[in-house]
Amino acid sequence: MAPSLSRRTLLAAATAATAAALAGCSSETDETSRGQQYEFTGATPPATVLDEAARAPAPAFDGELLDASQFESSSLTGDIAVINFWGSWCPPCRVETPEFQAVYTDVADQGVQFLGIDVKDQRQLAIAFIDSVDATYPSLFDPRGEVALAFRGFPANVVPSTILLDRQGRVAAVYTGPVSGDDLRTAIELLLEEGPA
Template sequence: MLALTACSGEARSNASTSTEDAGSFDFDESTPLGEVIPAEARETAPGFGGELLDGTEFDSESLAGDITVMNFWGSWCAPCRVETPEFQAVYEDVKDDGVQFLGVDVKDDRQLAEAFLEGVGAEYPSLFDPRGEVALAFRGFPANVVPTTILLDGAGQVAAVYVAVVPESELRRALDTLKAEEPPR
């Protein structure tokens, strides 16, 4: 099923992304679409950082306190062309509700990645991670499967890992579950 819903590719650049082995997350299996891991079973996400496609520096500490949608994508990935505009629609609806989105562009060329985002109308930030180092920080995570989405709760714990295209309705369902857990902002 993964072959039908995700892509893989080869690294094409040597840009640097930093990761910290401070998290305790170990990937075991993907989460069913639209569902989240029970709060008591969640593990802490590792710290990571790098450069966004717009050239600014990024550190995962800036995600603290918010629910985060991390989406691993590549300009070469056909399913990403379907998923990214749907993620943008959700982002527009929840960006002021304590939910952040972060794309992680893997195994890509910067110019192709920038053209992809412009073409699909994605406005949320994306890390440029051509070597897939952010994915490797999430121990055991299938770094070569794109698109893949990780949801982090407001405490920085991994609340879901979807190793497939995530339809808009399923992403909204998972975010509604996580927002219901969070204290009011």
């Protein structure tokens, strides 16, 4: 017996939503980026670290971390910052976050800060996710996607997305989709080579 029309419609809608989510996770980086090219080996296509003259200041933002302490983006200034937009509901984030944690452990004492932005999530699910992948860097709780909206021009409208800031707080690289730990290390090394602020 064939399924009812409403059941088919629901199935089609669910399939379309899943396809859209997966497509978002593998979307390409902004083609207007210019600068030094370097080769990526992970799921994200080759991307660009912008020339210093082409970098725009990151928007200021603040909010509450998952541990309920307050955060202001001004605390990132002077360091290289890796900002990763994630959600406990995002399958690629389960692969990406442990790799980011490994990179964070290696570079934290070199003037590199990591900040997760937990987007459109429930706090208890986000905390359980962080605990399950042993991530120790802080994450901002952004249930309405307000911080992601502040970065809309860069863009950060796909989860996962990662934005690297240079020591002057300017956007130096944008990745839409998952990034491997090796590729993230390469980008951070390029920014570290630029020297102090």
